[in-house]
Amino acid sequence: MKPVGIFYGSTTGKTEKIVQHIKDQFHNTCIDIYNVKNASEKDLEKYDNIILGTSTWGKAELQDDFKKFLPVLQNANLKGKKIAIFGVGDSSKYPVSFADSIGIIFELLEGKGVIFVGEFSIKGYEFESSLSIFNNSFVGLPIDEDSDCELNKARITMWTDMLKVNLN
Template identity: 40%
Template sequence: MSTAIIYSFTSNKTAKAGEKIVAAIGKSFETTTVDADQLTEEEFLAYNQLILGVPTWFDGELPHYWDEFVPAIEEMDLKGKKVAIYGLADQVGYPENFADGIGILGRLMRERGAELVGETAIESYKFESSHAIENDKFMGLVLDQENQARLSKKRIENWVEDLKNIFK
């Protein structure tokens, strides 16, 4: 069973992080990289394990390529699917909307029946509010290349270690 890792190939920092996540997964489980700009409903639904990359844009919103796909997701039955989300964000520039995109996409996945996996601790970040928090955890992996680039490698490694126990 392959796991789709879906991010926009033209979304600079999100694409770079996606490549690093794929490298960290290595041969632990099979992955297929999919360009979010070209995403179709058929392709999305073809996978039971998904990793989604989403930067937060426009002060707490999804980037346009995910936003345009939301109406399609709202019609989907995602029961039986496991979804992990990583997101690029900027805690200094946007402390009130930190990584909101993860929360928007995560709640949508869950509403459609998917199981969200890969939650992470909030402790090593400093911000005011985030829609990505649930039960005192981030709903996915938050990477901040603007302010904490040096922490990203370890954050990715730790997250991928968790995913190795979840994805087959």
């Protein structure tokens, strides 16, 4: 598989921890990790395979660093690139906006000629609504480090196994 660039934003370190778990699943692949605080359009454009991940804060709002990164994401030439998104949230405390970050990023990139990979079943998640559901599936992987901690390992393995087949 070609190298993968993972770009993440994290306030309390939970998304950062998940990035490491995701990286650990790819044994024979070059994985480069970027905190979006220090990432540029050039960094994004280096990769044919990109994973984007961040948490949801406020109501339907992206994590602060990722919010500031949006112009970079929008201006980068991402045409033809495979993109997978994951989002970290809390389904017990924020059931009506669970892991909205995935859907917000997805919508922002729609129409830019990217190829989305890594949609994930809603089965097993308990929440009321999320901006991250299209055609009855999550358009990326939701991770709940606050309420569903024990399920995350299996979800990450399932998701990365899919990515190994679908990334370039």
